[in-house]
Amino acid sequence: MTLLALCARPTPIALLLAFAVMALIPLARNPELNGYFLTLLDLMLLTYSLNMVVGFSGYLSFGHIVFWGLGGYTAGMLVTTIGRAIAGELTFSPYLLVPLGGLVASAFAAVIAYPILRIRGAYFAIATFSVNLAVQTIFFNVPVFGGAEGLPLKRFMSYQIVPAFYWLLAFGLLAFLSSYLILRIKLGYGLLAILNDEDVAQTMGVNTTLYKILIYIIAAFFAGAGGAVWALAQVFVDPENFGITRSIEMFVAMLLGGVGTTLGPFIGAFIYFAIKDLLIIRFPHLHLVFFGGIIMIIVLFVPGGLVGALRQHVPGLRRILE
Amino acid sequence: MFALLLQVIANGLLIGSIYGLAALGLTLVWGIMDVVNLAHGEFILVGAYLCYWLFAGWGISPLVSFALSIPLGVLFGWLVHVVLIRQVVGKPALTTLLLTFGLSILLNNLMLNIFTPDVRMIRWSQQSILVGPLVLPSTRLIAFGIVLLLTAALYLFLERTYPGRGIRALMQDAEAAAALGVNTARILLLSFVIGTIFAVVAGALVSVVLPFEPASALPLAIVAFVVVVVGGLGRPLGAMLGGILVGTVESFTGTFISQAYAPATVSFLLILFLLVRPAGLFGTTVR
Amino acid sequence: MGAILELQGVTKRFGGLTAVRDVSLAVAPREIVGLIGPNGAGKTTLFNLITGVYRPDDGRIRFNGERTDGLSAYQIARRGIRRTYQVVRPFPEMTVLENLMVGAIFGTPGQGRLLPVEAAAQARRTLEFLGLGGRAETLSKHLNLGEKKRLELGRALTADPALLLLDEALAGLTPSEIDHAVDLISRIRRELGKTLIIVEHVMRTIMKISDRIVVLHHGEKIADGPPDVIARDPQVVEAYLGEAML
Numbered sequence: 001m002t003l004l005a006l007c008a009r010p011t012p013i014a015l016l017l018a019f020a021v022m023a024l025i026p027l028a029r030n031p032e033l034n035g036y037f038l039t040l041l042d043l044m045l046l047t048y049s050l051n052m053v054v055g056f057s058g059y060l061s062f063g064h065i066v067f068w069g070l071g072g073y074t075a076g077m078l079v080t081t082i083g084r085a086i087a088g089e090l091t092f093s094p095y096l097l098v099p100l101g102g103l104v105a106s107a108f109a110a111v112i113a114y115p116i117l118r119i120r121g122a123y124f125a126i127a128t129f130s131v132n133l134a135v136q137t138i139f140f141n142v143p144v145f146g147g148a149e150g151l152p153l154k155r156f157m158s159y160q161i162v163p164a165f166y167w168l169l170a171f172g173l174l175a176f177l178s179s180y181l182i183l184r185i186k187l188g189y190g191l192l193a194i195l196n197d198e199d200v201a202q203t204m205g206v207n208t209t210l211y212k213i214l215i216y217i218i219a220a221f222f223a224g225a226g227g228a229v230w231a232l233a234q235v236f237v238d239p240e241n242f243g244i245t246r247s248i249e250m251f252v253a254m255l256l257g258g259v260g261t262t263l264g265p266f267i268g269a270f271i272y273f274a275i276k277d278l279l280i281i282r283f284p285h286l287h288l289v290f291f292g293g294i295i296m297i298i299v300l301f302v303p304g305g306l307v308g309a310l311r312q313h314v315p316g317l318r319r320i321l322e
Numbered sequence: 323m324f325a326l327l328l329q330v331i332a333n334g335l336l337i338g339s340i341y342g343l344a345a346l347g348l349t350l351v352w353g354i355m356d357v358v359n360l361a362h363g364e365f366i367l368v369g370a371y372l373c374y375w376l377f378a379g380w381g382i383s384p385l386v387s388f389a390l391s392i393p394l395g396v397l398f399g400w401l402v403h404v405v406l407i408r409q410v411v412g413k414p415a416l417t418t419l420l421l422t423f424g425l426s427i428l429l430n431n432l433m434l435n436i437f438t439p440d441v442r443m444i445r446w447s448q449q450s451i452l453v454g455p456l457v458l459p460s461t462r463l464i465a466f467g468i469v470l471l472l473t474a475a476l477y478l479f480l481e482r483t484y485p486g487r488g489i490r491a492l493m494q495d496a497e498a499a500a501a502l503g504v505n506t507a508r509i510l511l512l513s514f515v516i517g518t519i520f521a522v523v524a525g526a527l528v529s530v531v532l533p534f535e536p537a538s539a540l541p542l543a544i545v546a547f548v549v550v551v552v553g554g555l556g557r558p559l560g561a562m563l564g565g566i567l568v569g570t571v572e573s574f575t576g577t578f579i580s581q582a583y584a585p586a587t588v589s590f591l592l593i594l595f596l597l598v599r600p601a602g603l604f605g606t607t608v609r
Numbered sequence: 610m611g612a613i614l615e616l617q618g619v620t621k622r623f624g625g626l627t628a629v630r631d632v633s634l635a636v637a638p639r640e641i642v643g644l645i646g647p648n649g650a651g652k653t654t655l656f657n658l659i660t661g662v663y664r665p666d667d668g669r670i671r672f673n674g675e676r677t678d679g680l681s682a683y684q685i686a687r688r689g690i691r692r693t694y695q696v697v698r699p700f701p702e703m704t705v706l707e708n709l710m711v712g713a714i715f716g717t718p719g720q721g722r723l724l725p726v727e728a729a730a731q732a733r734r735t736l737e738f739l740g741l742g743g744r745a746e747t748l749s750k751h752l753n754l755g756e757k758k759r760l761e762l763g764r765a766l767t768a769d770p771a772l773l774l775l776d777e778a779l780a781g782l783t784p785s786e787i788d789h790a791v792d793l794i795s796r797i798r799r800e801l802g803k804t805l806i807i808v809e810h811v812m813r814t815i816m817k818i819s820d821r822i823v824v825l826h827h828g829e830k831i832a833d834g835p836p837d838v839i840a841r842d843p844q845v846v847e848a849y850l851g852e853a854m855l
């Protein structure tokens with residue numbers, strides 16, 4: 001009940017409406033449009049996940065894509081295993097496996113969280129790169145996971161983009177609501193304290209270890225679920241699912257929108273795609289070069305991203321944009 | 323078996339010394355400026371591609387490129403420091419890491435566009451020197467010699483010259499150094515430029531002993547980070563010893579387990595070190 | 610009535626340096642203890658030991674009769690100890706109100722957890738008490754030093770701790786700010802019933818507000834007694850030789 005009351009504010013209402021409008025997109029029966037928004041929602045979900053760790057706790061999780069990749073492989077492995085067992089196409093919607101992708105990613109996060117989150121600052125950031133590289137190497141080389149070729153799934157399921165779209169939409173909405181609520185409960189205040197000054201947070205009574213682990217596990221769930229949907233939508237998963245491009249994209253989207261805000265990942269994903277579309281027309285291969293530059297410009301001049309800048313310069317928006 | 327073991331160690335030593343050189347640049351910048359340059363892998367590749375481009379395009383001997391990579395490092399380091407790094411010295415890690423992350427993306431994708439994703443390697447001299455059962459490729463020996471030369475030069479610079487002592491003072495205690503009249507801004511620029519030179523030269527050496535591509539930047543950077551962590555932050559000698567250790571571990575994994583797992587081993591080594599010995603093998607201070 | 614805080618032979622070494630040596634000390638409920646000593650005497654280190662930032666190499670610390678050395682910092686905090694910092698450390702990117710809310714949400718031992726909505730009300734009450742009501746929505750990095758120190762005091766107070774450790778809460782303040790803070794401190798004891806240990810260099814002030822003075826020198830406790838006795842103690846005067854005593 002209190003939770004519902006918390007959502008009666010401009011930001012959540014606006015986003016609920018926005019998600020409702022997006023739910024109408026598949027009605028246009030335009031495969032290209034569906035595909036476009038599938039990619040956008042995928043990035044948005046991933047950005048929400050990243051923002052929970054980076055924006056809420058201040059820990060730079062550069063290897064965040066590892067959770068997305070694990071979610072994808074979980075879905076891929078389950079589909080191939082079940083498919084082989086019944087020797088044919090799955091008799092149920094493979095998308096029902098999506099939550100398992102999230103859970104496996106969370107489980108992995110839980111295993112590495114305690115050791116890795118003891119490390120702070122640059123050391124943590126680099127350790128996450130290393131975890132990413134190590135996991136990618138394993139999936140690249142172990143035959144069970146399909147090795148470099150990956151796992152083609154089309155023998156066991158058919159290509160269906162519309163359910164993928166709705167799954168991502170649902171998880172995107174859930175990720176937003178979770179972000180929004182987390183910032184309003186004890187966990188959120190503890191994380192904010194950690195972000196500001198972890199040592200002080202401890203002497204203020206915040207169980208910093210527990211809180212960092214919790215947010216890491218929660219964030220991993222959303223990334224893993226997103227990765228699972230993506231793998232099923234592509235009917236394919238390979239070691240590129242641990243690749244660097246999406247890692248870059250989610251950081252750009254998060255920074256564009258406004259790191260640490262709940263509106264940021266939503267807006268950031270849209271701006272990212274708008275910019276990318278513009279760049280790709282004029283500079284087909286150079287868009288990532290520009291995004292590198294954009295990251296630097298944001299860090300130097302607009303560290304709060306769009307939402308942060310609006311909040312700072314338009315006093316009336318401070319209470320509205322969250 | 324014994325001969326093989328010796329060979330594996332020799333390989334590790336020769337390659338590892340180059341890692342040490344690359345890490346020297348990182349440890350200087352990190353230790354003195356408290357800026358962790360995530361674009362360090364790309365800085366290394368700048369040297370590698372310079373060497374490759376001059377060799378493949380113009381037939382210029384890598385020996386000339388090694389020399390040329392020093393002024394290139396000066397120019398490049400100066401430019402990056404003045405435009406970017408200077409703005410964020412003293413800012414929180416979040417800021418410096420994100421900034422250099424952006425820089426690494428920019429540089430990496432530029433390289434992808436200019437040099438394509440193809441794997442490159444300079445086939446320069448194929449000769450080897452035989453020492454007992456050991457086969458020592460001449461390119462690796464030359465690279466090793468250059469590493470020794472540069473390390474000695476850095477050592478003399480830090481010990482004997484006025485700016486060098488300024489760098490050491492700053493590494494130990496920024497406030498005290500400033501109070502003693504060390505020109506902090508100049509020293510920071512100098513450190514970053516030296517750090518860049520070492521990265522670029524290390525890259526030039528990499529180009530004659532290892533295959534590389536734009537995607538090598540991350541593994542190379544991680545190797546340099548591991549070496550810094552193993553050797554202890556801000557310790558030039560530690561970086562050299564750490565480089566050799568990491569090179570040897572990699573060489574062992576590559577020979578006795580699988581070449582495919584070598585990068586993962588280094589990652590694993592890093593995580594292990596951060597957990598059990600955050601001050602490094604040779605360090606005594608706790609971070 | 611037993612002591613609320615009890616230290617027995619507490620020692621802390623940093624490499625070769627013994628920052629705190631064999632310090633024993635008992636603090637009674639609702640007492641105000643002034644902790645003084647020259648620079649580097651070990652005052653801040655003693656606070657760090659009590660709050661669990663460091664573990665003592667030797668000795669025991671009891672809070673309300675329970676051993677706390679060996680507990681982690683957050684566990685000790687939850688038992689009802691809060692502190693302020695010599696070099697202020699407010700949460701810079703949070704508003705004044707949010708800073709105090711963190712205090713309230715993670716404080717109030719025994720009262721169970723406070724929901725953020727309730728914490729906000731509690732935080733506002735404390736802000737009024739501190740005279741910071743008008744700054745509630747300001748980002749704390751934008752405050753001046755005096756305000757930051759009051760903010761830290763408020764962040765500690767909203768947690769409703771039994772014991773407050775103030776590390777040079779008055780240093781760097783203007784005379785009128787000091788008067789205000791001194792008044793606050795006595796009200797904190799009188800109206801809120803807290804126990805306080807206060808580190809302070811301004812002798813006149815500390816002598817005035819403390820029931821008892823403890824003197825540290827080179828990590829050792831060299832004196833412990835009522836302010837007027839301490840002021841005349843030859844050992845203390847010697848320790849402060851060269852520094853203005855009164």
Ligand SMILES: Nc1ncnc2c1ncn2[C@@H]1O[C@H](COP(=O)(O)OP(=O)(O)OP(=O)(O)O)[C@@H](O)[C@H]1O
Pocket residue numbers: 623626628646647648649650651652653654655695
């Ligand atoms: N983390 C640490 N590592 C090494 N030495 C330390 C550390 N913390 C404190 N010290 C040393 O312990 C001694 C006591 O320091 P402490 O800060 O407790 O003194 P203090 O009484 O608070 O002094 P001041 O009045 O200057 O604040 C000093 O010599 C200090 O240099």
Ligand SMILES: [Mg+2]
Pocket residue numbers: 652653654695
């Ligand atoms: Mg002190």
